[in-house]
Amino acid sequence: MKAYNIIVLAKQVPDTRNVGKDAMKADGTINRAVLPAIFNPEDLNALEQALRIKDKFPGSTVKILTMGPGRAADIIREGLFRGADGGILLTDRAFAGSDTLATSYALGQALKKMGNIDIIIAGRQAIDGDTAQVGPQVAEKLGMLQITYVEEVIELKDKKITVKRRLENGVETVRCPLPLVMTVNGTAPDCRARNAKRLMQYKHAKTVTELQKENEDYTHMYNDRPDLNIPEWTVNDIETDPSQLGLTGSPTKVKTVENVVLHAKDSKVISALDEEIETMMIELIESHTIG
DSSP, X not given: OOOOEEEEEOOEEEOGGGOOTTSBOTTSSBOGGGSOEEEOHHHHHHHHHHHHHHHHSTTOEEEEEEESSGGGHHHHHHHHHHTOOEEEEEOOGGGTTOOHHHHXXXXXXXXXXXXXXXXXXXXXOOTTTOOOOHHHHHHHHHTOEEEEEEEEEEEEETTEXXXXXXXXXXXXXXXXXXXXXXXXXXXXXXXXXXXXHHHHHHTTOBOHHHHXXXXXXXXXXXXXXXXXXXXXXXXXXXXXXXXGSTTTTOOOOOOOOOOOOOOOOOOOOOOSOHHHHHHHHHHHHHTTSOO
């Protein structure tokens, strides 16, 4: 039975439920330091699809590729706790301020270095941008086939994958040869919970930068347990054109972000009496709410 090499593109995103007045910097980029960071929800759906393939095909590997600041290593640890085999943190000041075009370029270059990939899986979109562009752009830059809006992997056989796509007005069943990039909807099954044994196994997994900041000495553990090392790649570790990175390579400019708070108006409670219902209907008609 064939084993598959699967890469999950995941992103650490600011929790958009807590957007405040300081959420944006003066240069129009998100001030991530003041917002709680979470695993992008639809990327968790993507991780679950990858882990299901791994379950069905012994010997398959699932690795996470994420781009962000040092704290984004939390995403890789979270993936390890749930069943992933490892991951790579793509981090460098040169990537700061990237829009979808610059992000997909950097990810694409990293994926080229990783090589020998059968399936790349990502969430449909990230909640901090809602563009749904990075997955398709990565596929375009790598010259790979792509399937978007995936809800379920139905079959994987003879180097072909069959999936169910969830569209606005129905579903589609699509078959595509490997290798490919696919993006997964939030309507796909939720990601499995953390595994207690894996949590204990990988709770000390760190990047080199994190190790340098540790107060306790875990050096001996990392010499004996290479699986606890989370690789960090910088701009020097992948072949890139500097003009396509970060703010320089990002044609998209965000002018402002507003925190919109919806306030409920006065409410009125009525009983099931015909008289009260009739009175309410008259009021709604007179205010042109209905009728």
